[in-house]
Amino acid sequence: MDDQLQKKARSEGGGMPLDRDGIEFSRSIERTKLSAASLLAAIVESSDDAIITKDLNGVITSWNRGAERIFGYNAAEAIGHPITILIPPDHINEEPRILERIRRGERVDHYQTVRQRKDGSRIDISLTVSPVRDASGRVVGASKIARDISERAKIQEQLQQSENRFRVTLGSIGDAVIATDREGRVEFMNSVAEKLTGWDSPQAFGVPLDTVFKIVNESSRQPVESPVAHVFRKGVVVGLANHTVLIAKDGTERPIDDSAAPIRDGKEDLTGVVLVFRDATKQRAAELTARKLATIVENSDDAIISKDLNGIITTWNRGAERIFGYTTDEAVGRPIQMLIPPDHINEEPQILDRIRKGERVDHYQTVRQRKDGSLVDISLTVSPVRDASGTVVGASKIARDVTEQRRIYDRLRESEERFRITLTSIGDAVISTDHKGRVTFINSVAEELTGW
Secondary structure, X not given: OHHHHHHHHHHHHOOOOOOHHHHHHHHHHHHHHHHHHHHHHHHXXXXXXXXXXXXXXXXXXXXXXXXXXXXXXXXXHHOOOEHHHHOOHHHOOHHHHHHHHHHOOOOEXXXXXXXXXXXXXXXXXXXXXXXXXXXXXXXXXEEEEEEEOHHHHHHHHHHHHHHHHHHHHHHHOOOEEEEEEOOOEEEEEOHHHHHHHOOOHHHHOOOEHHHHOEEEEOOOOOEOOOHHHHHHHXXXXXXXXXXXXXXXXXXXXXXXXXXXXXXXXXXXOEEEEEEEEEEOHHHHHHHHHHHHXXXXXXXXXXXXXXXXXXXXXXXXXXXXXXXXXXXXXXXOOOEHHHHOOHHHOOHHHXXXXXXXXXXXXXXXXXEEEOOOOOEEEEEEEEEEEEOOOOOEEEEEEEEXXXXXXXXXXXXXXXXXXXHHHHHHHOOOOOEEEOOOOOEEEEOHHHHHHHXX
16 A cells, blocks of 8 residues: 555655655545545435436436435436436426536526426426536536425415415405504505505505504594504504594594504514404494493383393393392392292293293283392383394393382372262262363262252
8 A cells, every 4th residue: 555655646746755654644635535525425315305417418427316216216217318308398498408508617506497207297396507527627517406396386386375365365354454564564455444544555555554544542632553563562462442543544534443463474573564453433333322221221220130031130230139139149140030929920931921922011010029028019011132133032121119109009099089988978069170170079969969
């Protein structure tokens, strides 16, 4: 081995013999070259990409395992064959153009195309082709790296489909949608957002959101911070405060409800905000009506109770607490029969049967029982409660305490009876009239004297 190194050294170094250090240095160089070559070979062989070399006639000269995996040919089946075995007929004209560029010493970078596997199936690939030169710098072939991008192409197609679905969906939903970039400028508006803001999408594109989406407090008329600004500051989903009004481009005002959510990239960095809002005019009117009704119900002196079709109490107002003695917690969830004395228990099935038929029970005079067991005279009005489809789902009951009214009525009848008996039994004739002079009472003596 030393003799070989000496000969090599003489040929490369002018014929002078090497000493021992020189021989060791030459050995080190050889080992480094071998190590580098082995490393490169290992990298090529273990690459997931197809790494192929070919001569200037397009004949394959090397073929790694990545090429076997991607194209299905083993090295023995590929080496010595033209590279066109991988090119489908409708792409065959690409190879001459690539070889022409290689002969000129040019490089082809990330050329996206289609190639054909051994089984005839097609595959999307990205090609990088570089000229291979000999020691004198002359182009003698090409090195080709082919990366399988089928999955990426599939993902890109799915992404395109997803974006199309996104735009179609947002364009067809009933809520208004505005999306912004990271600077808060409008990137997308659906037709509902256009209608509510008065801005067309082309006009609004690139415009700061605060210009397009102007909101104020309904009562104070002070500007309200855009939820988008809040999202950019906090990075979380936020909603508008109550009583927010949107002022459209033409000055039209509408109460709105909305929420805003961050848009993040794969690294969780904030790249924009999507704002969803709706016209809340009807909702606000319904809320106001509901509040008015709730106030009336809660402050009524009458017991206002609702129950389901099984007779289970579902709501209970203060009037019910006052009349029957049960608190809301004690009443809700319990059967309405707890208010009915035993001798009136058959009334409830009859009332529920009428309610199921959609009938109303008006001013039904009856007796109910308080928490302490005492009885109370009441006048009941029971109405069916219907759901959105019109199906009867329960009943609303108004119970008025008529105990005092009944007591007064009984006293009145008693007084009138005493009056009648007294005037009938005296010896004088008695006739009484109303304020218009019409006879309302005549005793027997008056009958005898008048002949009436």
